[in-house]
Amino acid sequence: MFMFSLTAIAALSFALRCAPPEPQVAAGLLWVVLFFSAEAGVGRAFYEEAASGTLLALRIYAGAQAVFVGKFCYTLFMLVALAVFDLALFQVFLGFSLADFFAAMVFLLVVFLGIWGLAAAGVIVSALTVGAGAKSGLFSVLLLPVVLPVFLPALNLTGELFSSLLPSSSLLGAMALYDMILTLGASWLFDFVWQEI
Incomplete structure (x- = not known):
């Protein structure tokens, strides 16, 4: 994940000749790099258990909700670390800046809401595709439609903030609402998926 981010942002920097786009x-470049680098790691949420054959033991000793909360928290923590890494690289290589402290705080909120949705969707889609033969292709196809309602507002709000415009509070509210619905829906669905893995 981190190597993909480093390679992608460095390549973008050289392609743009170190000039800020x-x-x-x-905004588009930032979210594309965040999405694809996150996808590389989130898709492997259940890979270790499936590869080592410990899914059955985990199912015996842990409840579905405990597993979901654990995987979600781990994935969210990992994506926060990835976002911090990507934002630092973006600043170093592409030199973007925000207008003021308020814009920076709203930007961090937008990034957090974006990766929250990505974490919730990633865990449930990873659980759905853990037994599939072509995991990576199926994971990508299923993940994109689920995260699109949070991805597009994040892209729009980031563009507004980079342009020093006042961000839309309704879009922020919609992102937060979708994230909560997605997390609750994924948690409810995970009870059924966990028995079939």
Whole structure:
């Protein structure tokens, strides 16, 4: 995940000749790098258990909700670390800046809401695809439609913040609401998926 981010952002920097891109382009680049680097790690949420054959033991000794909460918290923590890493690289290589402290705080909130949705969707989709033969292809196909409702507002809000515009509070509220619904829905669905893994 981290190597993908480093390689992608360094390549973008050289392609753009170290000049800061337009605000909307910078927002798109940031979220594309975040999405694909996160996808590389989130898709492996149940890989270790499936590869070592310990899923049955985990199912015996842990309840579905305990496993979901544990995987979700771990994935969220990992994505927060990835976002911090990506934002630092973005600052170093592409030199984007925000207008003021308020814009920076809203930007961090947008990033957090974006990766929260990605973590919740990633855990449930990873559980759904753990037994599939072509895991990576199926995971990508199933993940994108689920995270699109949080991905597009995050992209729009980031572009507004990079352009020094006032961000839309309704989009922030919609992102938070979708994240909560997605997390609750994934938690409910995980009870059924966990018995079939």
